[in-house]
Amino acid sequence: MEYTREELLICAIARMLDGxxxxxxxxxxxxxxxxxxxxxxxxxxxxxxxxxGSDIHNPFNDGGPELFDRAGQGRVDxxxxxxxxxxxxANINLVSTGPYPEPDTRxxxxxxxxxxxxxxxxxxxxxxxxxxxxxxxxxxxISAPGWSPPGVHRPGGPYALITSLCIFRYDRERHRFRLxxxxxxxxxxxxxxxxxxxxxxxDNIGPVAAPEPDKLALIHSRIAEEISExxxxxxxxxxxxxx
Amino acid sequence: xxxxxxxxxxDEIASxxxxxxxxxxxxxxxxxxxxxxRALVRRNARNLRLLTVPVSSMQADMLIGAGCLSEIETSxxxxxxxxxxxxxxxxxxDGTIVxxxxxxxxxxxxxxxxxxxxxxxPLRGIIGSDVLANRADWKVIDNPFAExxxxxxxxxxxxxxxxxxxxxxxxxxxxxxxxxxxxxxxLLAHASASTFVTVEEIxxxxxxxxxxxLAGTIPPVYVDAVAHAERGAWPLxxxxxxxxxGKHLQSYVKAAKTPEGFTDYLKQxxxxxxxxx
Numbered sequence: 001m002e003y004t005r006e007e008l009l010i011c012a013i014a015r016m017l018d019g020x021x022x023x024x025x026x027x028x029x030x031x032x033x034x035x036x037x038x039x040x041x042x043x044x045x046x047x048x049x050x051x052x053g054s055d056i057h058n059p060f061n062d063g064g065p066e067l068f069d070r071a072g073q074g075r076v077d078x079x080x081x082x083x084x085x086x087x088x089x090a091n092i093n094l095v096s097t098g099p100y101p102e103p104d105t106r107x108x109x110x111x112x113x114x115x116x117x118x119x120x121x122x123x124x125x126x127x128x129x130x131x132x133x134x135x136x137x138x139x140x141x142i143s144a145p146g147w148s149p150p151g152v153h154r155p156g157g158p159y160a161l162i163t164s165l166c167i168f169r170y171d172r173e174r175h176r177f178r179l180x181x182x183x184x185x186x187x188x189x190x191x192x193x194x195x196x197x198x199x200x201x202x203d204n205i206g207p208v209a210a211p212e213p214d215k216l217a218l219i220h221s222r223i224a225e226e227i228s229e230x231x232x233x234x235x236x237x238x239x240x241x242x243x
Numbered sequence: 244x245x246x247x248x249x250x251x252x253x254d255e256i257a258s259x260x261x262x263x264x265x266x267x268x269x270x271x272x273x274x275x276x277x278x279x280x281r282a283l284v285r286r287n288a289r290n291l292r293l294l295t296v297p298v299s300s301m302q303a304d305m306l307i308g309a310g311c312l313s314e315i316e317t318s319x320x321x322x323x324x325x326x327x328x329x330x331x332x333x334x335x336x337d338g339t340i341v342x343x344x345x346x347x348x349x350x351x352x353x354x355x356x357x358x359x360x361x362x363x364x365p366l367r368g369i370i371g372s373d374v375l376a377n378r379a380d381w382k383v384i385d386n387p388f389a390e391x392x393x394x395x396x397x398x399x400x401x402x403x404x405x406x407x408x409x410x411x412x413x414x415x416x417x418x419x420x421x422x423x424x425x426x427x428x429x430l431l432a433h434a435s436a437s438t439f440v441t442v443e444e445i446x447x448x449x450x451x452x453x454x455x456x457l458a459g460t461i462p463p464v465y466v467d468a469v470a471h472a473e474r475g476a477w478p479l480x481x482x483x484x485x486x487x488x489g490k491h492l493q494s495y496v497k498a499a500k501t502p503e504g505f506t507d508y509l510k511q512x513x514x515x516x517x518x519x520x
Contacts, residue, residue: 028323028324053272061424062424063273063424063425063427063429063430064269064270064296064297064347064426065351065355065426065427065430068348068351069348072348072367095344095373095374100377101338101342101344101377102335102336102337102338103335103336104336105332105336106327106331106332106335107327108298108319108320108321108327108328109298109317109318109319109320109344109345110318110344110345110372111297111298111318111346111347112297112318112346112347113346114346114349114368114369114375115346115347115349115366115367115368115369117368118367118368118369118370119367141373142371142372142373142376143346143372143374144368144372145371145372148371149371151392151393151394151395152370152371152395153367153394153396154368
């Protein structure tokens, strides 16, 4: 069976979203968006995807604050975040490198991360560039911390980290990443060489599970069509959408 | 339809926003008053402080590039799929603007406190971040309602913009403006000392007397002046009316990568004859 890296990641993320009733996807996230729509399709709508930037897949109407209000109530089960830098404790930096506030490189800003990382139970970190520039020992600026000391109200937090080389799971007790699977062509050595933080690794690390045929078929038909509303180029170039 | 006599022009709105004012503006898809933004650049506005609700794109970048802003409070400034915001990045890296980094719901909370006339609004999360560490005006208290043990929670101070500024789909001759589901514009209008609005179309009738329009309408008690500006959000989008002008945004990002390119852009699209394109 042939599949692309995007299809593999969509299916891998879909497995992580199992049991999530409300899945929210933020800006510039075609792969997480496709995964959320896939889970919605597979569950017959029992899981609900809300895709930022979509008019159709956004079943809410109360303006900008609504997502955060819902998350604060525990009504958002899964969300996706990235980071200009991410460190081994899952601290994320969306602000800048170097000194603050006059940095070496300025990124856009923290967006909702400092809130949603605390309130959404399953936050999946998605950052394709797997390099020591991104995956650092310690972030220069904490937009949102990977963990909080006892006594700080925190039902949410990091769940996994997905890169162009591998998938890590996050251990919330130990505040560490554990390698969970390699993407096709990637090796453990390559992951180590390009990761600036220390992580746990099982003795026999295997590949990320291949896409299930039924999921793959659904991606090529319904999901490509649905995601094309928000990400037409992605749907056309990566999922073979013919629209 | 002809604009009502009570309406003023986009340039008149810009002239009624004084230098040094704190201006609250919505995010890219919330109805951004780009025509007034260009007018602010034309009138050489200085020392404005921008509160983005909660993020911004070209509006913030253009005001920064033109030297109109001394300060920005934001959760993010980005050109989205067209890349980073060049003037914003340059100004922050060079230290020519004061940046007050925030996170989206905290900015809503600051305005919600102002809307209620409360001194502050509590919000979960944020604790342990460098966002909080760099905000002397954000406080942490122990939740007084907690049962057993300590429960720290962040308090956001009320922020009352001098001016709320946005572009809406409809305005009528009674001074009402309709923003539909853009509740952040309603919040901005309620929370701010004054509100200026440009509208895309003139609504024939009274928006407050049509029950289908009522809930999305802001009445004149909150609105100080309205201007008619067709394609007033261009090159950004207006919901259900027009998409953003991707080609133009791309050319802006390219031009703004250098100060010279940015100046050329202003000459052509803000000062020049094509400004009303």
